[in-house]
Amino acid sequence: MNKERTxxxxxxxxxxxxxxxxxxxxxxxxxxxxPFIAGPGVTKVIKLSDYAPTLKGxxxxxxxxxxxxxxxxxxxxxxxxxxxxxxxxxxxxxALIENAVxxxxxxxxxxxxxxxxxxxxxxxDGYPLYFDIPTDWGRVRFRFGNRDASPLDxxxxxxxxxxxxxxxxxxxxDVRNTNRTWPGRPDGPLMERVTFAAMELMRREKIDVxxxxxxxxxxxxxxxxxxxPQKSAKIATMASMTVKAMExxxxxxxxxxxxxxxxxxxxIGDYSDALPFLMEAPIPFLDQPxxxxxxxxxxxxxxxxxxxxxxxxxxxxxxxxxxxxMDKRVGQHASVALEILRQFSKKNPERAIKLSGFPRYxxxxxKGIGSFFHDPAKADxxxxxxx
Amino acid sequence: MPVxxxxxxxxxxxxxxxxxxxxxxxxxSVNDMILYLLVIVPLLLRxxxxx
Numbered sequence: 513m514n515k516e517r518t519x520x521x522x523x524x525x526x527x528x529x530x531x532x533x534x535x536x537x538x539x540x541x542x543x544x545x546x547p548f549i550a551g552p553g554v555t556k557v558i559k560l561s562d563y564a565p566t567l568k569g570x571x572x573x574x575x576x577x578x579x580x581x582x583x584x585x586x587x588x589x590x591x592x593x594x595x596x597x598x599x600x601x602x603x604x605x606x607a608l609i610e611n612a613v614x615x616x617x618x619x620x621x622x623x624x625x626x627x628x629x630x631x632x633x634x635x636x637d638g639y640p641l642y643f644d645i646p647t648d649w650g651r652v653r654f655r656f657g658n659r660d661a662s663p664l665d666x667x668x669x670x671x672x673x674x675x676x677x678x679x680x681x682x683x684x685x686d687v688r689n690t691n692r693t694w695p696g697r698p699d700g701p702l703m704e705r706v707t708f709a710a711m712e713l714m715r716r717e718k719i720d721v722x723x724x725x726x727x728x729x730x731x732x733x734x735x736x737x738x739x740x741p742q743k744s745a746k747i748a749t750m751a752s753m754t755v756k757a758m759e760x761x762x763x764x765x766x767x768x769x770x771x772x773x774x775x776x777x778x779x780i781g782d783y784s785d786a787l788p789f790l791m792e793a794p795i796p797f798l799d800q801p802x803x804x805x806x807x808x809x810x811x812x813x814x815x816x817x818x819x820x821x822x823x824x825x826x827x828x829x830x831x832x833x834x835x836x837x838m839d840k841r842v843g844q845h846a847s848v849a850l851e852i853l854r855q856f857s858k859k860n861p862e863r864a865i866k867l868s869g870f871p872r873y874x875x876x877x878x879k880g881i882g883s884f885f886h887d888p889a890k891a892d893x894x895x896x897x898x899x
Numbered sequence: 900m901p902v903x904x905x906x907x908x909x910x911x912x913x914x915x916x917x918x919x920x921x922x923x924x925x926x927x928s929v930n931d932m933i934l935y936l937l938v939i940v941p942l943l944l945r946x947x948x949x950x
Contacts, residue, residue, distance in 0.1 A: 516926060523929070527936045535949075542950065664950045668907040 541641040542631040542662070545898035546654055547888040548575070548606060548623060553613035553869065555580040557897060560622065563716065564709035566698050571628040571665040572706040575897050576713070577609045577621040579867070585617030586720040586863030588853060589713065589786070592622070594690050594724055594776070596629035596657025599810075600793050600841035601725020603645065603654075607846070607884040608870050616857075617865035620713065624899050625724075626690045626706065628665040630657035643807045645838075647882035649890075656810070660688040666702040676700060678773040686774065691724070691790075694779035707779075714784045720863050721856050722786040724776040725845050727795030730818060730827045730836065734766050738848060739790040741768035741781040747859065748789055751851040759847050759873045761840075762829075763791075787856070791848055793841035794829045811838045842881045843873035908946065915942045 550557060556578045561567035590608070592601030605623040612619075624630055633639045639658065644651040663669070666688050673687040674680075676697050686692035687701055696708030714722060728735035740748035748765045755763055768777040768788075780788035796813040797805060803815055814835030822831035829836070850870060857864035871884055888896045922935040 519929060520922070520932060523932055523936055527933070527940065531940050667945075668904065 537641060538633070541633065541655060542664075544642075544653075544655055546624070546630075547652070548577070548897045548899060549610050549886050549888055549891045550577060550895040550897060551610040551612065551869075551886075553579040553611075553867070554609060554895075560706065560709045560713070563712035564698055564705055567705050567709050570702055570705075571631070571662070572702045572709075574622060574624050574627050575899060577623070577897075579609075579612065579614040579619040579621065581614040581616045581618065581866065583616040586856065586860060586865045587618045587620070587717055588721040588723065588865050589620045589622065589710070589717075589719045590723045590725070590849065591625040591710065591776070592725040593630055593657070594625045595659045595726055596624075596626055596632070596655070597634070597639065597659055597798065598725075598727030598793075598795055599643070599654060599656065600727055600795065600838060601791070601845050603838070603842045603881050604725060604845040604849070607842070607876075607881060610886055611884055612867050612870040615866045615868060617863070618717075619865065619867065620717070620719070622710065625710070626657075626661055626703070627899065628661035628702070629659065629688075629690070630655045632658040632660065632662035632664075634658045638805050640805065640807045640810070643810055645882045645885065646880070647885045647887075649887045652882065652885050656807075660685055661690070661703050663688070675773045676704060680771075680773040682774060689774075691726070691776055692774035694774055694776050695783040707776075711780070711783055714780065714786045719784070719786045720860070721852065721865070722776070722780045722784075722788045723849055723852065724780075724788070724790045725849075726790060726792050727798065727841065728792040729799045730794045730796055730829050730831060731799050731801075731821070733828050735792050736762060736794050736829045736844075737764045737766045737792050738852075739766045739768055739775075739777045739792065741770075741777060741788060743781050744777075744787040744789055747787065747852055747855045750855045751848055754851050754855070755844075755847050755873070761844055761847075761873060763844060763848055766792075789852055791845055793844050794836050795841065796831075796836050813837055813841075837877075839877050839881050840873075843871075843876035846871060846876060847873040911942050911945050915939055915946060918942070 561573040567573045592605040669684045673682040693703040694707045695711045696704040738748040777788045777790040797810045918939040
């Protein structure tokens with residue numbers, strides 16, 4: 513064998529080994545599962561593809577937990593992990609599924625709305641692949657994903673994403689962003705099929721209230737708020753004022769821009785009878801000028817650079833040495849969701865939605881969100897759903 | 900599979916063949932050989948549909 517051929521074989525072998533070593537953790541991340549325990553309030557679990565058959569067998573198909581009350585009433589759809597690097601909503605929904613009981617009306621919960629995004633990552637930012645939440649019985653491991661669906665599930669990207677049906681030109685990457693592909697279509701790219709299925713669920717089931725849980729940078733003006741279109745504004749304002757007065761945290765209302773298409777708080781309201789609300793909790797992890805993107809930063813939200821910027825009044829939320837911990841973010845989502853449902857029920861008593869067992873802000877901050885999670889090893893195996 | 904995706908697979912396959920051909924015919928520069936291999940990896944994974 514001549515020298516040139518030997519060099520080539522060695523190079524192929526070395527690069528093959530390096531590629532394989534890099535691929536193994538990503539493969540494991542993509543194929544790992546998260547346990548969801550259907551608590552006493554879950555009456556059935558359906559698939560999102562029940563509303564759009566073109567989703568069947570794809571990474572866009574997810575479990576939807578249905579919590580029906582004994583009394584008929586209104587209906588709500590709650591979605592989290594639309595952006596899988598904003599996990600506070602996911603934790604809130606997990607606590608809801610495991611603990612809450614609906615007394616009146618029905619709640620549909622889609623905790624991993626963008627399942628593909630939760631199996632993606634952002635290697636350029638050094639994202640961790642997982643994060644753990646401590647509980648009384650051990651730790652629950654969650655996949656930490658990215659804002660967009662994985663290109664392994666939806667490819668190729670266009671040069672410019674032309675929104676359907678409004679034809680607004682959006683960034684190319686937004687074709688994989690489930691908060692830009694609303695209201696979707698049954699035969700579009702995968703993420704459009706996901707949002708279309710959710711729209712179909714809302715239209716067929718006559719959903720009254722739709723909530724989409726997110727997180728936003730402390731340096732981004734649309735943070736720590738409820739984003740609502742005109743039709744949802746009164747309820748959002750009442751919820752905002754009530755949580756401020758009764759529970760002591762800020763969560764202002766931002767209007768949904770009429771000309772910015774593809775977002776849940778815009779299209780759900782325009783293409784169905786549901787009242788949409790998008791909740792943004794501050795997440796320092798997503799800010800650009802921070803230290804390393806570690807699990808610690810994700811959980812405690814403490815960062816020296818942001819602290820310095822807060823002193824220069826460059827942030828849109830209050831920020832001190834206590835950071836912006838996960839429990840606080842989850843607690844805000846929980847209380848705001850409960851308050852929106854309460855305000856909606858007050859205005860529409862015949863369509864009221866009432867539930868119990870879902871913790872509020874103070875309880876989550878005091879006990880930690882992990883204290884509301886149950887051990888899947890001790891749960892009835894029939895009630896454990898692995899996503 | 901949409902037609903556009905099929906075209907992208909064909910384009911990817913074409914680039915893989917070109918890179919492979921260049922790698923095979925490169926006689927001296929080890930740097931170029933490494934570059935060809937590094938560039939070919941994601942394209943090859945795409946064609947093989949490794950997820």
